[in-house]
Amino acid sequence: MIEWSETHLAIREMTRRFVEAEIVPKLDDLEHGDLPPYDILRKMLATFGMRDMAQVRLGKALAKVKAREEAIARGETPPATVEREASGEEVAMQMIPIIELSRHCPGMVTALGVSVGLTAGTITSRGTSRQIERWALDLLTLDKVGAWAITEPGSGSDAFGSMKASARRVDGGYVLNGNKTFITNGPYADTLVVICKLDDPGSPRGNEPKDRQVLSFVLDRGTKGLTQSKPLRKMGMHSSPTGELFLEDVFVEKDRLLGETETVSYRTGVKDTFTSERTGVAAMALGIVEECLRLSLEYARTRVQFGKPIGEFQLIQLKIAKMEVARMNIQNLVFRMIELGRAGKGLSLAEASACKLYCAQAAMEVALEAVQLFGGNGYMAEYRVEQLCRDAKVLQIYGGTDEIQTSQIARSLLAG
């Protein structure tokens, strides 16, 4: 793939028109007024037929899970877990709306991605057919808002090692305790996947927190003992509400344990989740960089200092040239991901980490340079690069920090 196709451009044009009509006029409320993003996102999913597409995709996934469960019930060996399937233009159809949203409102992507990608995705890939039917469709259509909770005040990059949240077996189910933080959609979520460790004094592997089995549970809003905080104040991504969760002796029935078995650890296969999370960041970075460059070009052409447009000064030209280099690099990575998707392949974890590391850093650098190019105006919210700059920073932190990406690239290369 060397350029966007006519179909891609049509998708871009359509989503751009939606963003400009439905989101841009509400940016101030989303950015400074705690307007939750979900109504706009629901409208977007309905407008572009994404609801119907999600339904079809889920139907296929569900059929596979059922076939697998039936094979096990018959005592047969089920087929190996199916490879991730993205056919034809599916990757492009996901990425282009992400790019267009990110030009104005990257937080929307996070709110949507966590509900539809992470939460529904986790339930679909790990749940039983009953659990998928119970929760996934409402999440994919955003009729219900989803949250996925792993991070805790004391466990960030070392997500599993330092995790304190616990699940204790009791009659008929489990009792959960713990605190989760930085949870996207946490304040508004209706369906929450909460990751905990099994507190099992009789376990043969010992009951030291670091050795405990990792399990995940699906909770509903309003479950007794579950408290969802108000949105936390944060640097950027204001349109994506982030909160804390408090679990105090939350009783859950056995059918809320994802997979309905303790034998599959949540640690297994979590790399797939990380890989898909990391590829989304490339599309977000491209949207931010394209918009910063567009705004910077417009400003450099029209802002006059010392009697000429500032675009005629070489130090400004340097910034613009660096932005274009970043834009081309990120766009090429996005093209590669689309091409891999068409071929039914995905990135390895090392490649996904490398892409995420580069794209996040490049988006941050470009956004900072854009603010600098705009000078005093750039520091003012009115000129928009200020928001994109604050939003870009989180790309280097969430979904694995730059430092974690760096060590994962090196370690997986060294492991051969």
Added chain:
Amino acid sequence: MKILVALKRVADPDNANKVKIPASGDKVETAGLEWKLNPFDDYALEAALRLTENGKNPKARVGEVVVVTLGPKECETQLRSALATGADRAIRVEATDEALDGRLVAHALRAIVAEEKPDLVVMGKQAVDGDNNQVGQALAELLDWPMATFAATIEEEAAGSVLVGREVDGGVCTLRLKPPAVITVDLRIVAPASVYSKHTDKAHKYADGVRFAALPAIMAAKKKPLAVKTLAEVTGGATPTASYAKFELPPARKAGIKVKDVAELVQRLATEAKVL
């Protein structure tokens, strides 16, 4: 009902400041311009789609919309977009803007109409690049068909006639046309209660504005038929009768003046601007 919708791509009207004219002044520089569908033609397409569906169930089409444009290959982007939005077929006549005038376009459309035999031809009241406002009227004349211009509402009646509301100074004038007919539309044609096919309940309200194409429809538009014709095939030997003599940009604005008080303002308005 079968409707022919004539479309034209125009330089993005939101980026009009990008339009450049070379020193010779004989043309508009088109390199680097972004192209969009003429907004009034976009409204015409929306009106045609509303007339060929039941608004409650727009996926089940009850008529046919054929879109046609005259222009270079790149115009197919706009045609594909119209197909994604709901049009059933597209026709492109190979041509460049320089080789056309309103009369010639009307001649070309007449030939397409003869072939397609639509019940209605619907188009924007004018293209926002040249603002000529000629083609619809010239086409109706060539076809000797009834015509309604600047339509704000269209309602298909059970008997097959159409009621067209035109907003005029001080009120609304409603025309009853018996198809086949030519209708050119104004911006209010895309208001929620502006267009009703005979299948759509009058209580139905459309979303304001033109509709969006769903992503699967954009993918499917690639497979919808798009025919290409040469200009010679459709003009029947007609040639342009108007040619562009000269283009010039508006003069640069001069700096204004500052007045020290209201008295001076009034005095200058009276003596210099002569508006008081």
